[in-house]
Amino acid sequence: xxxxxxxxxxxxxxxxxxxxxxxxxxxxxxxxxxxxxxxxxxxxxxxxxxxxxxxxxxxxxxxxxxxxxxxxxxxxxxxxxxxxxxxxxxxxxxxxxxxxxxxxxxxxxxxxxxxxxxxxxxxxxxxxxxxxxxxxxxxxxxxxxxxxxxxxxxxxxxxxxxxxxxxxxxxxxxxxxxxxxxxxxxxxxxxxxxxxxxxxxxxxxxxxxxxxxxxxxxxxxxxxxxxxxxxxxxxxxxxxxxxxxxxxxxxxxxxxxxxxxxxxxxxxxxxxxxxxxxxxxxxxxxxxxxxxxxxxxxxxxxxxxxxxxxxxxxxxxxxxxxxxxxxxxxxxxxxxxxxxxxxxxxxxxxxxxxxxxxxxxxxxxxxxxxxxxxxx
Amino acid sequence: xxxxxxxxxxxxxxxxxxxxxxxxxxxxxxxxxxxxxxxxxxxxxxxxxxxxxxxxxxxxxxxxxxxxxxxxxxxxxxxxxxxxxxxxxxxxxxxxxxxxxxxxxxxxxxxxxxxxxxxxxxxxxxxxxxxxxxxxxxxxxxxxxxxxxxxxxxxxxxxxxxxxxxxxxxxxxxxxxxxxxxxxxxxxxxxxxxxxxxxxxxxxxxxxxxxxxxxxxxxxxxxxxxxxxxxxxxxxxxxxxxxxxxxxxxxxxxxxxxxxxxxxxxxxxxxxxxxxxxxxxxxxxxxxxxxxxxxxxxxxxxxxxxxxxxxxxxxxxxxxxxxxxxxxxxxxxxxxxxxxxxxxxxxxxxxxxxxxxxxxxxxxxxxxxxxxxxxx
Numbered sequence: 149x150x151x152x153x154x155x156x157x158x159x160x161x162x163x164x165x166x167x168x169x170x171x172x173x174x175x176x177x178x179x180x181x182x183x184x185x186x187x188x189x190x191x192x193x194x195x196x197x198x199x200x201x202x203x204x205x206x207x208x209x210x211x212x213x214x215x216x217x218x219x220x221x222x223x224x225x226x227x228x229x230x231x232x233x234x235x236x237x238x239x240x241x242x243x244x245x246x247x248x249x250x251x252x253x254x255x256x257x258x259x260x261x262x263x264x265x266x267x268x269x270x271x272x273x274x275x276x277x278x279x280x281x282x283x284x285x286x287x288x289x290x291x292x293x294x295x296x297x298x299x300x301x302x303x304x305x306x307x308x309x310x311x312x313x314x315x316x317x318x319x320x321x322x323x324x325x326x327x328x329x330x331x332x333x334x335x336x337x338x339x340x341x342x343x344x345x346x347x348x349x350x351x352x353x354x355x356x357x358x359x360x361x362x363x364x365x366x367x368x369x370x371x372x373x374x375x376x377x378x379x380x381x382x383x384x385x386x387x388x389x390x391x392x393x394x395x396x397x398x399x400x401x402x403x404x405x406x407x408x409x410x411x412x413x414x415x416x417x418x419x420x421x422x423x424x425x426x427x428x429x430x431x432x433x434x435x436x437x438x439x440x441x442x443x444x445x446x447x448x449x450x451x452x453x454x455x456x457x458x459x460x461x462x463x464x465x466x467x468x469x470x471x472x473x474x475x476x477x478x479x480x481x482x483x484x485x486x487x488x489x490x491x492x493x494x495x496x497x498x499x500x501x502x503x504x505x506x507x508x509x510x511x512x513x514x515x516x517x518x519x520x521x522x523x524x
Numbered sequence: 525x526x527x528x529x530x531x532x533x534x535x536x537x538x539x540x541x542x543x544x545x546x547x548x549x550x551x552x553x554x555x556x557x558x559x560x561x562x563x564x565x566x567x568x569x570x571x572x573x574x575x576x577x578x579x580x581x582x583x584x585x586x587x588x589x590x591x592x593x594x595x596x597x598x599x600x601x602x603x604x605x606x607x608x609x610x611x612x613x614x615x616x617x618x619x620x621x622x623x624x625x626x627x628x629x630x631x632x633x634x635x636x637x638x639x640x641x642x643x644x645x646x647x648x649x650x651x652x653x654x655x656x657x658x659x660x661x662x663x664x665x666x667x668x669x670x671x672x673x674x675x676x677x678x679x680x681x682x683x684x685x686x687x688x689x690x691x692x693x694x695x696x697x698x699x700x701x702x703x704x705x706x707x708x709x710x711x712x713x714x715x716x717x718x719x720x721x722x723x724x725x726x727x728x729x730x731x732x733x734x735x736x737x738x739x740x741x742x743x744x745x746x747x748x749x750x751x752x753x754x755x756x757x758x759x760x761x762x763x764x765x766x767x768x769x770x771x772x773x774x775x776x777x778x779x780x781x782x783x784x785x786x787x788x789x790x791x792x793x794x795x796x797x798x799x800x801x802x803x804x805x806x807x808x809x810x811x812x813x814x815x816x817x818x819x820x821x822x823x824x825x826x827x828x829x830x831x832x833x834x835x836x837x838x839x840x841x842x843x844x845x846x847x848x849x850x851x852x853x854x855x856x857x858x859x860x861x862x863x864x865x866x867x868x869x870x871x872x873x874x875x876x877x878x879x880x881x882x883x884x885x886x887x888x889x890x891x892x893x894x895x896x897x898x899x900x
Binding site for chain 1: 717718719720721722724725727728729731732735736748749751752753755756759764767768
């Protein structure tokens, strides 16, 4: 309980003497969380400076600002207080401070080998950034949304207090749930064979979300359901479930163009994207989709027509997301059919890509166009 | 593949300049593994000394020897090459080197706060010590077998190469599988409620063992099955599945007296112990045993008589262990009915215990006597 009061102790343990407290705004301040964190740092004699203003789909501009601030103030630890956007922005700053070039290089494929230590106090179960070595940032000059990676930016500690998530509105809770499930599906859709242990773990976490998701939408104050989801969100993306198997990430890439262009919630974009992607690629491995349909969605196996079971599972997943209040199509998301050519161009050719994206299957421009059309 | 060749790089990364290579004997030497590890250290310019001779149910004598050796040779890193016994012995040495008193203090309840860094190269999937903050040692003067704990002894890295486990004989493989499943059941038997996420993860790992166990017994060279079991063994005991829930550990404690007295394989002792313990404590929470029976062992739920389903699941688990070649009773284990009073005395009153052991349920001497009798 109230793990955030241990922030100072943890920063100290990992060698921090002057921290940047990085956060979004509003709720973290209003709830008094920021003050509790500051008190905790003060109690351990840790100096700090602060930078708020992180927005959903975090932007490069604030990252540059953070890097300059850290250099000027000789910060040696980045403490993120917030959700995935704040954590991703913190990671970008942490890497950028120790890098002579433009931090964006890391978001064009350069591996992050060195960064200031990052710690997090999580306020929403969703992105899994609290346990991952990844960060996603949108470059403001061209709204290009790209990811960077490296164990150096994996948080040294993350404080997960489910009580902090109880004030989240239903839509944000549902978007977080969708994002967590997406991290699981992206790992589930593999071309590796005989990966029983990670298959089973992914299914376990999907079953948890299936059970707990509706409970937090029905009662935002359900602490136990919030706690189960929070731990599932961590386990879904710290890659315990992803070792030794190829992964997909096509849905994430296809969605990133939507949230980059329309600034929609990443989870909401995924809710529209995943069913379309899954139906489009299903034929690549019918039995994989049938397996998740039976083991997670409780479908009866149609042994004569496994493709029926596979499709039934995708539809059950889509219906589940709708039941949580997620959008079903472009219109509900606020996306426009006429933008599809731009989305496809950015997706397949932006930032050095060669005209296709690859994962569970390789998708060329025509494939991606068809997938976006399926979402209309 | 061949991760052991990265041992030198990893020791260096965690600041080691002079390592103690700690191991058992025979197979590690004969297989050439020890030579490959030494080459890897040499390649990185890391000096080393070595200490072999760790036996199953590792002993205090070798720990004292290791501590002295490390002090004399100014060792700053302990590299375990072997299974749980070697790793546990390494952890004891790592903690003992930095402690002014008798290292056994840690095995009488003192928390380990400081230790030399430990790294491991795992050769058997079983104890989970490669990812845990725990160590179990037997004191030779009175054959007392006790555990110690502390994050300081959690390995800084563990190299898991499934190929190294392919040469294990079936009995050792089966004992390892049993130990892994025991780590899962010890966490499953909880008095915490609403712990869906960890319940599901434990079930996922049990399902994996149920699927993969028979495959490695049938074909010791099945690399994929070995790999799935090896990762399950790590995840079963690094406590990812144990967060936020009370745990049991009565079966482990009851078994420890058996392997301490008869020097039997820990996994074999657990195979005899667990079904008896489970049947004895089942009435404490019938629905918990029914849940694992249905979700893992594929039993049909008897909604009118859940206790029938609960018992069916325990019997299915016992039959599974027998099918792997594990012993079923005292006789097959090499234990003697007439020793029960000694076992109970050591268990409930040894090393400062107050006449009972506690976990899922609290068990007094009479309970433990009855449980040991059920194993005859």
